[in-house]
Amino acid sequence: MKIVIVGCGRVGASAAETWDAAGHEIIVLDISTSAFERLPSGFGGVAIRGDGTDEDVLRRAGAEGADIFLAVTEGDNRNVMSAQLAVEALAVPKVIAKINDPLRAAAYAELGIATLCRTGLMVDAVNDHLGLPASGLSGMLAPTGTHPGGSHHRTPGAAKAGTAAPVPTTSDVEAAPSAAVEA
Amino acid sequence: MFVLVVGGGKVGYYLAKELIDSGHEVALMEKDPGRARQIADEIGSIVIAHDGCEGKYLGEAGCNRADVVAAVTGDDEDNLVICQMAKHHFDVPRTIARVNNPKNEALFRHLGVDELISPTRMILGSIEQDIPVHELLHLAALGEGELELIEAHLQAGSPAIGRAPRDLDIPDGCSLFAVIRGGVASPLRPESVLREGDKVIAIGKQECQAMLHGQLIGDPETATAG
Numbered sequence: 001m002k003i004v005i006v007g008c009g010r011v012g013a014s015a016a017e018t019w020d021a022a023g024h025e026i027i028v029l030d031i032s033t034s035a036f037e038r039l040p041s042g043f044g045g046v047a048i049r050g051d052g053t054d055e056d057v058l059r060r061a062g063a064e065g066a067d068i069f070l071a072v073t074e075g076d077n078r079n080v081m082s083a084q085l086a087v088e089a090l091a092v093p094k095v096i097a098k099i100n101d102p103l104r105a106a107a108y109a110e111l112g113i114a115t116l117c118r119t120g121l122m123v124d125a126v127n128d129h130l131g132l133p134a135s136g137l138s139g140m141l142a143p144t145g146t147h148p149g150g151s152h153h154r155t156p157g158a159a160k161a162g163t164a165a166p167v168p169t170t171s172d173v174e175a176a177p178s179a180a181v182e183a
Numbered sequence: 184m185f186v187l188v189v190g191g192g193k194v195g196y197y198l199a200k201e202l203i204d205s206g207h208e209v210a211l212m213e214k215d216p217g218r219a220r221q222i223a224d225e226i227g228s229i230v231i232a233h234d235g236c237e238g239k240y241l242g243e244a245g246c247n248r249a250d251v252v253a254a255v256t257g258d259d260e261d262n263l264v265i266c267q268m269a270k271h272h273f274d275v276p277r278t279i280a281r282v283n284n285p286k287n288e289a290l291f292r293h294l295g296v297d298e299l300i301s302p303t304r305m306i307l308g309s310i311e312q313d314i315p316v317h318e319l320l321h322l323a324a325l326g327e328g329e330l331e332l333i334e335a336h337l338q339a340g341s342p343a344i345g346r347a348p349r350d351l352d353i354p355d356g357c358s359l360f361a362v363i364r365g366g367v368a369s370p371l372r373p374e375s376v377l378r379e380g381d382k383v384i385a386i387g388k389q390e391c392q393a394m395l396h397g398q399l400i401g402d403p404e405t406a407t408a409g
Contacts, residue, residue, distance in 0.1 A: 053260050055286060077236055080267075081260040084294060103238025104264065107272045 001025070004066045004092070006052030006082045007073030011098065013038035015070060020045045027061055030073075052082040055089050064090050071097040072116075076104060083113050102137045109141035116140050184208065187249040187275075189235030189265045190256030191215070191222050194281060198255060200226055210244050236264050238272065246273040255281040263287075266296040319396055322384075330386055335399035337381045342401045349373035354394045357387030 001024045005012045008030035016028045017040050026045030029052045030036065036047045050057040052071065063069070069086035071079035076099045083097035096114040099105040105117035120137030127134055184207045188199050191213025199211045203226065211226075212235035213219040219232035233240035235254070246252065252269035254262035259282055266278035282288055282301040291299055320334040337344055343351055348359050348371060362371040363382040371383065383399055 054284075055290070075260070077258070077260040077264040080264050081290075084263075085290060088290060088293060101237050101239075103242075103272070104236070104268065107238065107268055111267070111271060 001067040002065060003027070003068040003070065004058075004061070004063045004086070005029070006069075006071045006079070007098075008035040008038060008047070009072065009074060010038065012070070012072045015072070016045060017043065027063065027066070029057070029061055053078050053085065055085050058082075058085060058090060063092070066090065066092045067094065068092070069095045071095075073098075076101055080104070080108060080113070083108075087113065105138040105141060109138070109143055110145040112143045112146050114141060114143050184250045185210075185245070185248060186251045186253060187212070187235075187241075187244055187246055187269075189252065189254045190262075190281075191218050191230070192255070192257055194255040195253075196222055196226075198253060199229065203227075203229070210249075212240065212244055236261050236268075238268060241265070241268055241273065246275065249273070249275050251275070251277045251279065253279040253281075257283065259283050259287050259291075263291055263294065263296065266291075267294060270295050270297075319392060319400065325386065329388060331389060331392070333385045333387065333392070333395065335383045335385065335395070337377055337379055337383065337399065339379055340401050341379070341399060342397075343377045343383070343399050344379050345376060347372075347374050347376050351398050352394070353398065354387070354391040357385060357391040357395060359383055359385045 003019055003024050003026050005016050005026065005028045008016070008028050012028060012030070016026050020026045020043055028039070028045060028047050029050050031049065031051055033049045039047060046062070048061045050061060052058060052073065063086065069083065069090070069092040071082040071086070073079055073082070079097040079099060083095045086092040086095045094114070096116055097108065098116045098118070099108060100118045102117050102119050105115040105120070109115045115138065117138045120135065120139040123135045123137055124139055186202050186207050187210050188195050188202070189212045191211055195211060195213070199209050202209045209229050210231060211222065211229055212231045212233060213222060214232070214234040216232045219230045223230040231240065231244050235241060235244070246269055249269070252266065252275045254265035256262055262280040262282065266280045269275040269278050277297050279298040279300065280291055280296045282291055282299050283303060285301050285304045285307070288299050288301060288304070320336070322332040322334055324331055353359060359371050361368055361384040362375065362377065363384065364378065364380070377383065385395060387395060
């Protein structure tokens with residue numbers, strides 16, 4: 001599979017290393033070349049310095065036709081914008097954005113992006129270890145709604161997830177009926 | 184109206200100030216505590232020293248009862264997220280985003296931001312308006328470069344308005360062959376009468392250009408005279 005990773009921090013670099021070793025085609029972007037030092041010496045993928053929130057940069061990097069797009073920079077909003085570009089402009093079928101703010105993570109899952117929230121994941125990992133009940137915070141959320149872009153913006157009262165007109169390029173990720181919180 | 188302004192830079196600061204002066208209820212979110220304090224000292228306790236991208240703080244700032252949310256930080260991605268959270272999570276009827284990179288405009292609009300303000304685009308538009316358009320536009324060089332494809336935009340004062348190509352003194356070796364009117368291109372016949380706003384497409388030798396200019400654009404002096 002062709003996998004694009006935006007942000008070569010610990011998470012991005014580790015994912016790149018694992019999936020490269022598994023034989024996938026990896027393109028990893030970061031705005032700083034020094035971030036690529038985290039990649040192993042035998043890394044077989046492509047590492048490109050560039051801004052993952054810039055559509056032109058993503059296209060030049062070869063992100064078109066990717067099967068999976070993972071936005072894991074340290075900025076929640078950069079990840080959101082990058083992920084939405086991947087959905088809207090590049091029509092990537094599976095898009096995941098790291099969003100550490102649990103509220104924002106839940107909101108964007110409703111808008112059609114799978115979200116990964118460190119806050120919820122860590123709190124619940126600790127709860128699990130201690131035998132305490134799960135927090136209910138978002139961890140890894142599957143998209144539950146459709147991406148905006150339809151005409152529903154004019155009816156704010158009914159604008160919650162699920163009422164959006166389907167956008168054909170959105171995603172082939174099946175909408176999960178409820179948020180799957182990992183414990 | 185209750186307006187929630189996010190971003191306490193120059194734009195956010197003056198925006199909040201003007202809104203207050205016009206009698207609106209305003210809350211301003213600025214994540215830098217120092218800057219937030221500075222603004223609060225000047226315009227009062229409407230400042231919330233928190234990150235407006237954070238859902239929790241947006242809620243605390245009263246986002247769910249805002250009539251308008253204006254996201255005017257210097258970062259496009261932040262402005263996008265603020266507007267999307269306001270729109271989709273807090274059901275705000277009207278969202279306005281400052282967009283710095285004009286390339287982001289289409290995406291923002293598509294993603295549901297109601298209004299976009301792009302300073303870059305506005306300045307660009309202003310500069311382009313100042314460039315004189317009463318000149319022949321060179322579209323392409325043909326052959327060995329001795330022929331040129333030229334466009335002439337007929338504006339008020341052009342001697343060609345109200346006349347047909349057969350009435351004009353078109354130099355030899357030059358041909359007016361098409362006219363673009365209202366975005367539609369059609370062949371230019373010798374008897375077609377030209378109108379203001381038409382774009383005439385011509386092919387001619389380079390040395391014909393001065394004469395073509397006089398016939399289609401007109402000299403400023405002769406144009407005002409007749």
